[in-house]
Every structure is written in C-alpha cells, then in structure tokens.
Amino acid sequence: MEENNKNxxxxxxxxxxxxxxxxxxxxxxxxxxxxxxxHKEILAVVGESGSGKSVLMKSIMxxxxxxxxxxxxxxxxxxxxxxxxxxxxxxxxxxxxxxMVFQDxxxxxxxxxxxxxxxxxxxxxxxxxxxxEAQKEAIEVLKQVGxxxxxxxxxxxxxxxxxxxxxxxxxxxxxxxxxxxxxxDEPTTALDVTIQAQILELLKKIQEENGMSVVLITHDLGVVxxxxxxxxxxxxxxxxxxxxxxxxxxxxxxxxxxxxxxxIPRPQSGSRERLESIxxxxxxxxxxxxxxxxxxxxxxxxxxxxxxxxxxRVYSDTQRAMCIFSDEELSAMEKEVQ
Amino acid sequence: xxxxxxxxxxxxxxxxxxITILCFTLMHFAPYDAIDxxxxxxxxxxxxxxxxxxxxxxxxxxxxxxxxxxxxxxxNYGYSIVTxxxxxxxxxxxxxxxxxxxxxxxFTAYSLAVVLGLLAGSRxxxxxxxxxxxxxxxxxxxxxxxxxxxxIFVFGYKLKLLPFVGMNSVxxxxxxxxxxxxxxxxxATLVFTFLPANIKFVxxxxxxxxxxxxxxxxxxxxxxxxxxxxxxxxxxxxxxxxTRLGMALPLLVTGAIITETVFGWPGVGPYFIKAIQGLDYxxxxxxxxxxxxxxxxxxxxxxxxxxxxxxxxxxxx
Ligand SMILES: Nc1ncnc2c1ncn2[C@@H]1O[C@H](COP(=O)(O)OP(=O)(O)OP(=O)(O)O)[C@@H](O)[C@H]1O
Ligand SMILES: [Mg+2]
Numbered sequence: 001m002e003e004n005n006k007n008x009x010x011x012x013x014x015x016x017x018x019x020x021x022x023x024x025x026x027x028x029x030x031x032x033x034x035x036x037x038x039h040k041e042i043l044a045v046v047g048e049s050g051s052g053k054s055v056l057m058k059s060i061m062x063x064x065x066x067x068x069x070x071x072x073x074x075x076x077x078x079x080x081x082x083x084x085x086x087x088x089x090x091x092x093x094x095x096x097x098x099x100m101v102f103q104d105x106x107x108x109x110x111x112x113x114x115x116x117x118x119x120x121x122x123x124x125x126x127x128x129x130x131x132x133e134a135q136k137e138a139i140e141v142l143k144q145v146g147x148x149x150x151x152x153x154x155x156x157x158x159x160x161x162x163x164x165x166x167x168x169x170x171x172x173x174x175x176x177x178x179x180x181x182x183x184x185d186e187p188t189t190a191l192d193v194t195i196q197a198q199i200l201e202l203l204k205k206i207q208e209e210n211g212m213s214v215v216l217i218t219h220d221l222g223v224v225x226x227x228x229x230x231x232x233x234x235x236x237x238x239x240x241x242x243x244x245x246x247x248x249x250x251x252x253x254x255x256x257x258x259x260x261x262x263x264i265p266r267p268q269s270g271s272r273e274r275l276e277s278i279x280x281x282x283x284x285x286x287x288x289x290x291x292x293x294x295x296x297x298x299x300x301x302x303x304x305x306x307x308x309x310x311x312x313r314v315y316s317d318t319q320r321a322m323c324i325f326s327d328e329e330l331s332a333m334e335k336e337v338q
Numbered sequence: 339x340x341x342x343x344x345x346x347x348x349x350x351x352x353x354x355x356x357i358t359i360l361c362f363t364l365m366h367f368a369p370y371d372a373i374d375x376x377x378x379x380x381x382x383x384x385x386x387x388x389x390x391x392x393x394x395x396x397x398x399x400x401x402x403x404x405x406x407x408x409x410x411x412x413x414n415y416g417y418s419i420v421t422x423x424x425x426x427x428x429x430x431x432x433x434x435x436x437x438x439x440x441x442x443x444x445f446t447a448y449s450l451a452v453v454l455g456l457l458a459g460s461r462x463x464x465x466x467x468x469x470x471x472x473x474x475x476x477x478x479x480x481x482x483x484x485x486x487x488x489x490i491f492v493f494g495y496k497l498k499l500l501p502f503v504g505m506n507s508v509x510x511x512x513x514x515x516x517x518x519x520x521x522x523x524x525x526a527t528l529v530f531t532f533l534p535a536n537i538k539f540v541x542x543x544x545x546x547x548x549x550x551x552x553x554x555x556x557x558x559x560x561x562x563x564x565x566x567x568x569x570x571x572x573x574x575x576x577x578x579x580x581t582r583l584g585m586a587l588p589l590l591v592t593g594a595i596i597t598e599t600v601f602g603w604p605g606v607g608p609y610f611i612k613a614i615q616g617l618d619y620x621x622x623x624x625x626x627x628x629x630x631x632x633x634x635x636x637x638x639x640x641x642x643x644x645x646x647x648x649x650x651x652x653x654x655x
Pocket of ligand 1 (some may be wrong): 020027029047049050051052053054056153219233285
C-alpha cells in the first residue's frame with residue numbers, strides 16, 4: 001500500500017518525532033507519525049486539543065521554536081527531502097509551494113500593515129512581481145476568495161476586517177502563489193458556525209479550482225465528513241487510525257475512532273440518540289504511558305495494552321489502526337460486555 | 339480623532355490646576371516658610387506684620403493662591419527668598435543650559451537603545467542578547483553619581499584630559515572647543531544614565547512582538563529574518579517607542595539634577611538643590627509645578643502621537 005500511494009504523494013512523512021525541551025523537562029508532542037498527502041486530495045487530521053496536530057505540521061514545515069527537536073526518517077515534499085534543506089531553501093518553499101493558514105485569524109496579520117501589504121509582499125517575494133503587478137494580482141486573489149470591492153479592501157487594516165473576512169484574506173495570502181499543498185490548521189475554530197461553513201466551502205472550491213492538495217486540521221469530525229477524502233485520527237502524539245472518509249465513518253476499527261464518532265451530533269439520524277462523551281482525560285505528553293495512549297480511557301483495555309506502543313493492523317489498502325486487537329476481537333468483547 | 343485629542347487636552351487642564359493647588363498647600367504647611375526666612379526672632383511683631391503685608395502673606399490662603407497662580411500665568415514666578423533675584427530670570431538662563439545637556443544626551447541614548455534593544459530582542463538568549471541585556475541590567479544598578487565620579491577620577495584627575503567643573507573655563511565663554519571639553523563627561527554620564535532602562539524597554543517590546551502570531555505566519559509564508567525584522571517587527575516596536583518619547587518631556591527640566599550637581603553644570607539641577615537646602619520655597623514650588631506640568635503635557639503628547647501612528651485608533655472618534 002505504502003509504495004503504491006507514494007508514487008503520487010505530494011507530501012510524505014515517516015516516523016516523525018517532535019520533542020520540546022523546556023526547563024530540563026521534555027514533552028513528546030509527536031511520537032512517531034507517518035502519513036502522506038496525495039495529489040489533489042483533502043486529508044483531514046482529526047484529534048482532540050493537545051493531540052499534536054499543529055506541532056506535527058509545523059515540524060514538517062520547519063516552523064518550530066529553538067527548544068523543539070524534530071527527528072524523522074523522511075519528510076519528502078514532491079521529490080525533495082525537506083529535513084536536509086538549508087533554511088534558505090526551505091524559505092523558498094514556504095508560502096510558494098506549501099502554504100499554511102492558521103487557527104486564529106484575529107492575530108495572524110500584522111495590525112499595523114494593510115491587507116494589501118500582506119498580499120503584495122508575498123507576491124513580490126515568491127513571484128518576483130513588481131509593485132503594480134502585485135497590486136493587480138492581489139485584487140484578483142481577493143476576488144477569488146469572495147471579498148467584495150477588493151480595491152478598497154486592499155487599503156484597509158486588519159482591524160477593519162471581521163474574523164471571517166480576515167480568514168478569507170489569509171486564504172488569499174495562501175493562494176497568491178498557487179501552492180501545491182495548503183495546510184489549514186483549524187481554519188474555522190475561531191469563527192462562528194455560519195462563517196465556518198462558508199470558509200470550509202471556500203476551501204473546497206479553491207482546492208478544486210487550483211488542483212491543490214489540502215491538509216485540513218480540525219478537532220471536529222463532523223465538519224470533515226462531506227469535505228475530506230481521507231482522515232487521520234490523532235491521539236497522544238500518534239495516528240490512531242487512518243482511512244478513507246467512508247471507512248472511518250462507516251467502518252471504524254479503533255476504539256478511539258468509534259468513541260469520537262459517538263461524540264458527534266447527527267441531526268440527519270433524526271433519533272434522540274444520546275451523545276457520548278469520552279470519559280477521562282488525554283494523557284500527559286510530559287510522561288506519556290509506555291503503551292497505547294488511549295488505554296487509560298478505553299473500555300477494552302487489557303494489561304497488554306500498556307506494554308509498548310501497538311503495531312498498526314492493516315485493514316485495507318487505505319485503512320490501518322493502531323490497536324492490538326483486531327476488529328473481530330473488539331466486536332466479540334463488546335458483545336461480552338453487553 | 340480631533341475630538342479625542344480635544345477631550346484629552348480639556349481633561350489635562352484641571353489636572354494641572356490640581357497640581358498647582360497641591361504644591362501650594364504642601365509648601366504652605368511646611369514647617370518653615372517665606373516669612374520665617376525674611377524675619378528673625380528679634381524683630382517686633384509690627385515689623386513682621388509689615389513684611390507679611392508687603393508680600394501679601396496677611397491675605398487669606400485662597401487669595402494668596404490666586405495671586406500666585408495669576409503670577410505664574412503671566413510669567414511672574416516671584417523672587418528667591420535667599421538671593422532676592424527674579425526666579426523667571428534665573429530659570430531663563432538655567433533651563434536652556436539643562437536642555438543643551440539633556441536633549442542631545444536623551445536622543446543619543448534613545449537611538450542607541452532602539453538599535454541595541456531591537457538587536458537583543460531579535461536574538462533572544464543568544465550571545466548578543468545576553469551581552470546587551472547584561473549591560474543594561476548592570477547599568478540600571480549603577481548610580482549616575484558613581485559613574486560620573488568614575489569619569490572624573492579617570493579623565494579629570496588621573497589623565498588630566500578633561501575639565502570637570504562648570505560649562506566654560508573662566509574667560510573662555512565664547513570658545514566652542516572649551517565648551518565641548520566641559521560637555522563630554524556630563525553628556526556621557528547622562529547617555530549612560532538614560533540608556534539601560536530604554537534598552538530594556540525596547541528589548542521587551544521587541545520580544546513581545548516576536549511572540550505574536552503574525553511573526554509565525556510571516557515565517558510560514560517564507561519571509562526571511564531580515565524581512566520580519568525590518569518590514570514588520572521594527573514598525574510595531576516603534577509604536578510604543580515613539581509614544582514613550584512624550585513621557586521624556588519633563589526630563590528637559592529635571593533630567594539631570596544629580597549629574598549637573600556633580601559637574602557643577604549651571605543648569606536647573608544645582609539651582610534646585612541649593613533652593614532645597616536654603617528652604618527657598620518659591621523656587622522649589624515653581625520647579626515642582628513646572629516638572630509636574632511637563633509630566634502631564636508629556637503624557638498628552640504621548641497619547642496624541644499614539645493616535646497619529648496607530649491605524650487602529652486613528653480612525654476612531
Ligand atoms: N512551544 C511549545 N513548548 C512546549 N510544549 C509545546 C509547545 N507547543 C506545543 N506544545 C505541546 O505539544 C502538545 C501538542 O500541541 P499541539 O498544538 O500540536 O496540539 P493540537 O493538536 O494542535 O491542539 P489544538 O486543537 O488545541 O490546536 C501540547 O501538549 C502542547 O502542550
Ligand atoms: Mg493546534
């Protein structure tokens with residue numbers, strides 16, 4: 001499966017570890033993650049707050065602070081290995097080939113610079129345009145993300161934009177160079193629900209129009225159902241399960257994925273089904289458990305779960321889950337409980 | 339914005355009035371007053387009453403205050419009790435001397451502080467930062483009189499390179515070279531006095547800016563260290579830095595009291611110190627009122643500068 005997919009993978013990472021060293025203590029935020037992003041696909045990375053989603057993406061982009069240590073067997077973007085690049089080479093890729101949109105649009109723009117300045121700078125930097133050309137292109141891009149009267153908007157400062165508008169402006173900034181890969185880190189978390197839907201639709205639209213690949217990070221499985229092609233479920237710095245969107249929604253294998261699915265509201269089902277929250281808390285990454293990080297909260301956990309991080313069980317060309325029990329074993333155990 | 343500025347000016351006026359009242363009453367209740375200075379216990383009560391009446395001290399306090407305030411507004415600052423000289427005339431010589439010293443020193447120190455603070459802040463915890471921040475920590479702890487003594491000892495006493503008393507040598511009042519030779523040490527002392535706290539200020543606002551999200555976003559869009567520094571961070575750091583300039587206004591009068599006294603510089607410093615020692619209340623009052631008023635005007639200026647620079651406030655009200 002791996003080999004086959006990698007042929008048209010835009011990004012592939014193998015065995016990424018990220019550790020923060022602060023005041024003599026270390027926090028293992030990412031603990032051996034492998035994933036890839038295919039050409040023209042939307043990959044959703046789903047996980048609770050603190051599961052290491054942002055850290056994983058920033059590690060690959062080389063955006064970590066000095067106190068973070070990133071080790072990986074491979075971080076390949078198209079044909080180039082990112083980890084051996086000089087900071088200078090990496091800079092040429094950031095914003096041009098790989099663009100990133102962040103969680104909080106309120107703080108992502110310099111309050112003392114106009115929206116136009118932000119866009120024009122990127123265009124000048126990566127597309128070597130002169131001021132006039134850049135200005136024109138910036139207007140085009142703003143139109144593309146659905147900002148009306150872009151000529152006027154260009155001259156405005158971030159505080160004159162609402163949250164949703166700012167996120168659009170940031171997406172416009174990301175689109176400036178027509179990147180191959182767009183990483184959107186919880187782009188809608190800070191926005192209200194109606195705006196959320198608009199932004200997600202916009203992402204889908206520009207992904208199709210530009211033929212980009214998108215990594216969409218979110219902690220809400222609900223929002224990705226109609227959007228993503230594949231899903232990675234992260235927990236405690238590890239990918240617990242990975243599969244096509246349909247596989248994750250209709251045939252989840254990992255107890256954590258199943259628990260997550262039971263925790264999203266489903267208006268279409270019509271029933272007054274109770275939402276189940278997952279009991280317990282996510283493990284501390286400062287002293288992570290030696291075994292499966294979910295064991296503590298898992299109703300199927302056995303002694304053996306705590307003996308080392310489990311191997312992946314492969315269920316299809318596209319689906320794998322990190323649990324020592326197979327799907328059948330888990331179903332059997334479930335029946336026993338009832 | 340004009341409305342906001344007008345409002346700020348209008349609120350500043352009662353504050354200045356309040357300060358004059360405060361200064362006046364404090365001085366009035368001080369244990370030794372102008373009358374005590376002009377009389378002596380052997381004088382008869384009639385003579386004392388006569389002197390009181392001559393200077394208006396027999397009037398009710400309220401009237402005294404109004405008359406004093408009226409004088410202030412008309413540039414009549416009254417007379418020194420000790421020397422009987424006009425305070426306004428004295429100050430019109432003294433203040434320019436102080437400004438000559440403080441203004442260039444403050445600008446030098448401030449420009450240096452901006453450069454060093456930005457440099458340190460942009461290289462947090464690297465050797466450059468440790469050096470600059472270490473220097474400013476030590477600098478804050480070193481008293482300015484000690485530093486000036488050190489200069490005097492080395493350059494004035496041991497090496498005999500520079501004069502260390504006054505502003506000119508006797509008989510050489512028109513010589514620029516002579517003036518500059520007198521100028522170097524107090525100037526250096528003041529630069530050294532103003533520098534450390536300003537470096538700390540610029541450095542900490544640089545650090546704040548670097549921890550903002552927009553810096554990470556700029557990195558994610560391929561901005562180089564230089565671009566982040568010069569196109570983004572420096573502009574944002576300059577906002578509080580320029581704003582702080584207004585706050586420095588009172589330094590033009592009271593910024594060099596100790597240094598001037600140590601070097602015998604004929605500015606406000608020695609004048610003020612001598613007035614305090616001689617219980618020369620009118621002078622002390624005037625200088626207190628002056629510096630307090632400058633604090634208020636300085637703050638006002640800061641706010642106005644802020645309005646002019648920050649687009650977030652510029653468009654409001
Ligand atoms: N600069 C840092 N120094 C130390 N630890 C950090 C740092 N940044 C993140 N971490 C730790 O790494 C872990 C993962 O953080 P991360 O931001 O990747 O979570 P996330 O999955 O993106 O969560 P969220 O949904 O809240 O954004 C957290 O436990 C956090 O405490
Ligand atoms: Mg995050």
